[in-house]
Amino acid sequence: MSTYTPSGAATRSGFSLDTLRYYERIGLLSGVVRSSSGHRVFTDGDLEWLGVLRCLRDTGMPISDMQRYAELARDGEQTLTERLNLLREHAKAVEEHLALLADQYRHLQAKIGWYEGQLP
Amino acid sequence: MSTYTPSGAATRSGFSLDTLRYYERIGLLSGVVRSSSGHRVFTDGDLEWLGVLRCLRDTGMPISDMQRYAELARDGEQTLTERLNLLREHAKAVEEHLALLADQYRHLQAKIGWYEGQLP
DNA sequence: GCTTGACCTGGAGCGCGCTCCAGGTTGAAT
DNA sequence: ATTCAACCTGGAGCGCGCTCCAGGTCAAGC
Incomplete structure (x- = not known):
């Protein structure tokens, strides 16, 4: 099991340093170990959790819901x-969003097709 | 060719009244006719254009790009x-977004599958 | 030993896309 | 004639998700 510096964790997670600190502040990221000097030391477990957050964030989950999920995760098996x-x-929300997006993407393509038909 | 009241246009376009006014202010929506009393009168053409804006907006185009597109559309054929x-x-941007979303959706489903495997 | 860059904290600021408000006018229905 | 909902304008305010800043500490390389 490796450990990572803050900037290493930022690189690997794809979140900025500021975002990692922000996530810790608001309780999305808890239990991050500190070195004797107070610097954060990220573990593989932390990075795995950041991967979950990235999935939820990229699929548009609001931060308040992520906070709820993080809270539940901290409370263990029950x-x-x-x-x-x-x-x-x-x-379910993601499915609906994907469906809307795919639908509007088709409209967009139709529009592009129309423009192509107008050209020399 | 019909015309529509502001609230009618809001209902049909799916944008709020405030958003319609905002779009007009920032130049996304121009040439909306006014009645003698100053009230907006929307036409089928306006609603068609609002449909285009909705497509662009729902696919995540930033407003600055929509403004550029609106400006070009006003400038005619050339x-x-x-x-x-x-x-x-x-x-292209939408395709990338769709791909990311679909990918993260698979991760989400995998996670859900994992949870289902943990239950009684 | 000194430099330099990575890190720390608390708090302010920002960009986006609306949304709301005050204060006033209009017009369809009773 | 009166009511009252819908509309108008200009401008302020908001919720989100970061992002930046000031002022300071820490540590690895020369």
């Missing part, structure tokens, strides 16, 4: 069902 | 090629 429900609801 | 380029670039 919250499994609730976490599952939360993810299922989110997945 | 901007066809430039408008086409703009839409093509945007379509």
